[in-house]
Amino acid sequence: MKTLKKLLKFVAPYWFLILVVIVIMLMVTGINLLVPRITKIIIDDVIPSGARSDLILMALAVLGLAAISGGLTFLQRYTMEYVAQKTIYLIRNSLYDALQRLPFSFYDSAQTGELMSRVTGDVERLRRFFGFGIMRLITSIVTFLGVLVLMLNMHWKLTLLSFVVTPFMLYVILQFSRKVRPAYFEVQQQLANLTAVLQENLTGIRVVQSFVQEEKEIEKFKLENEAYLKRNITAIRLNAFYSPLLNFLIGSGVVVILWYGSREVVANRLTVGELVAFNSYLMMLLTPLRFLSNIINMYQQAIACGDRIFEILERPSEITNASDAIEIEKANGYVRFEDVWFSYDKENFVLKGLNINAEPGEKIAILGATGSGKSSVINLIPRFYDPMKGRITLDGMDLKKIDLTSLRRNIGMVSQDIFLFSTTIRENIAYGRQNATFEEIVNASKAARAHDFIMALPKGYDTLIGERGVGLSGGQRQRIAIARALLMDPTILILDESTSSVDVETERQIQEALEILMEGRTSFIIAQRLSTVRNADKILVLADGTIAEQGTHTSLLEQDGVYKEIYESQFRLQEMALEINGEGRDV
């Protein structure tokens, strides 16, 4: 009931249209009820009296009523469909909006395919309910009541008698929904599984083909596909049993009327015309009942889908603006971590009481083993996650007090996993600042050393890049990502292991681009190059969620600790290369 209420809230703005639909439906029902009445008059009065002119009049009346009813039916259907489509359009938008705002922690465990199926499949089923189910429900109730009154008026005994079948029908309908509902729920569930497998396969197709695992993937898919088939058949089987059973019960009602009604006619308590009309009415009475099971089914599906949708819509975002959040303009870039504790699962702490002090414009290089908490540090600054304990401040202000959007506008990120959108290069670069002029975009690209290769593309800045930027090389994508960050002109810059996966020439260009990007900004860099650590104002060596060592390149080397070890094994080689080459000691 709760879910229905929430669903109805989406429809509420259209109450007037719905009212119109209901009024139209009442009219249509009324007209439809009139037709058997006219037939009865023709049979009982007009034909026996032999009034030919009345006959044509009556026939025209039937036709006229049909025309009116047809016109109204069109209006009603169209309006209802409008309401339904508009509603799910709104729901889809809300879902999209909600999905975009959900925190990283949500996406850590969510599957894209499964989320997709909520926004597409579930929403579609809701449409069917709104467009068809609700309309049918109202028509059914109205018709049922209307027919009942007419029948009682005509012959109350026969009416009551024809009701004999209704308890059976209700029982069957109840059974139907009790058994068929879970069956269809499982069908849905399985479709989601199928979609997830498919989705993963399609994104990983290169690996699949590299390892020649097509057959295994086909087997895997086949399992899901077979399960889907089985569940579908189970559901259909139940449906195939109960639906004709209802028809049979309706037919039995007709039998009762035929038998008892005919006796009444023989006894002269009923006319033949009335018997015929009664039969039509009984159909009108029971058909809506028959649809009831459909409607219940649709209703239940809609509730299930609604639940899945609201799970997203109402998921409390852990990362929200405080009520007194302050919008900031350009920050100075003074970042402090004060005894920060953080955990992804609230059990295993990744950061254990971290303190960092970054002055405006400082370059902070972060080193440490995989799993030492480097990524967590940089994810906390734009508030992709919030610390469990302690606080992080920007210019002395707790991040939680700052308006989220304004905070993130001050932060530029070039992450390890570069995601470009399948649109033009120009739009990708302007991703964070759409009002940027073309000149600004070109300047950013030039600074990011991306301009030249962009101009060499078929349509320059207007070149479309494929899904996930497939058509571009790693180095090209990186430079676009740098241009994208540069255009934002952020106060704080976060570089996550981004200066690699390219060849030497590109590497040099990217280095240059990064130098430009970092200039005058507070930068946090998960470092891997010698030049970076040497240029850093401060090096933090993380181990097990705490800072094991910190200082400058020279001071840390003197300490003879972890840093020295890393340096010896890793940077030494780079340094040797410089010496072999005999030039450029000043990186």
Place this chain on the structure above:
Amino acid sequence: MGYGLRGGPRFALDKEEVDLKNYDYNLIRRLVREYVRPYVKHILIAIFLMVFISLMGLLGPYLIKVAIDTYIPKGDLNGIALISIFYLLSNMAIWVASYWETYNISWTSQNVIFELRQRLFEHLQRLSLGFYDRTESGRIMSRVTNDINALSEVAGPGMVRIIGDFFTIFTTAAIMLTMNTKLAFISFTTIPFIIILMTSFRTRIRKAYHTVRRKVADVNANLQESISGVRVVQTFSREQTNLQKFDSTNMENFQANMQAAGLHALFMPLVQFVGSLGTALVLWYGGLLVIDSEISLGVVIAFISYIQRFFSPIANLSEIYNMIQAALVSTERVFSILDTEPEVKDIEGAIELPPIQGRVDFENVVFGYDPQNPVIHGISFHAESGEMIALVGATGSGKTTTINLLARFYEAQEGRITIDGIDIMTVTLSSLRRQLGIVLQDNFIFSGTVKENIKYGRPDASDDQVIAAAKAVNAHDFIVRLPEGYDTQVQERGSRLSVGQRQLVSFARAILTDPRILILDEATSSVDAYTEMIIQQALERLLKGRTSIVIAHRLSTILKADKILVIDKGKIIEEGTHDELLALSGKYKELYEAQFR
């Protein structure tokens, strides 16, 4: 490397405007021939039951007519009871028959779409990377799920219902004719109106559904990208703008739906109106005939029933017709993927590549993603078994393309590539790729456990072998520190692992297959200095004793290479060891110095 979109037109998936005429027949024929045929028995049973049901349905009004004309006037209560029992029995028969009919036909259609979905998936596995370069996965997804589901109706119930409906229409017409020819012909005058209606709506509705499906695909594509790129979206605070964009796609979808709904809403009442026209004609003309004592009252009453039974299948047919229209659109879209030939496939008479030593030769290889625009202009080189070849060159020079050609993800247009002297074009794809180890730039990790991921290329490997592989590439230590060790679920795309960890897992995955030839595409970096150290050790062990073709960008790798190929604009311009190349004072020296200056 290819630039941007790799030339060529976007894949036909976007080209939705197909010729709408003469398609239906071919599509249905193909669907039946290729997918429905095995179920002929079930379908025949369903059709038989359908005919039976419709005959039983026609019996009803006749029984009522007999009651009204024969037994009621006579006051024969026993006769009335008998008629009632007959009526009840016929209803019961309908119930049982309906159950079997629905079950049979749904079973059939579910099996058909199961098969179709399976074949589509299998076909997708075989399609070449070129296809995936051009096609967004959201669009493919929508074909495999939405489109196939949409055609479940037409693949079984729809077809049988059409047959049943036609049968009902003809039998009803026959009964009406026998009862009274004049009245029957009067009723039939409405048929031309129905035909006009159907033909005039046909194309329009079809087109409308076409648009709807296309718009749905747009919505899906947008959604898919937004969800997988959500981290970037939030980083750049793009939520508002993206919502606006989504909103406009969503709005177009809404409008397309309304267009289709409008046609639909108009069509049904029109059909019903024609049905009422029939009823009115029967009432009027039948009434006249009764007054003239030509027919009995029972006949008119039966006629009214029959005319409803005559029109309701027609109305059904048009409803089914719309459904079929929608389904045919989907069928076309599904077949269009099935009809896409993989660009790379086994040639006729392809042999199994025997176990290889690992000698690789490129002989004057020319290739372009768009054949008119070669990106590789005649590359030749030789790699001895166990040698390590480093490819060096600027972005876009053709390094990635070169290794893609070796794995036959694409095929060279000129020249040939041989392994141990065997042209790779003459061997089966699977036997070739099975003997290659490929570590791609994008270390794709599947959802599942760490162990399953390592075993990916060799599902029958034992736990010991998995652990040995992990140890060999330094992955063991971090794996045992995970909450559930090797059985830790890594989530979609391995999101629970860091980039460095994913890389180590993909190394383990490659080393476990123990390939003679290893292809490495710039995958050895994007990690911090500490992880880098671990990875370098791992890499060394991975490459040892194998022929390896490496896109190198790291000094340590380059220094170890037996041969360095400097590639520029799709050509090898310099070739030799590090020292030889430095001595040349050419492009290599330039590149080398550039990095460390």
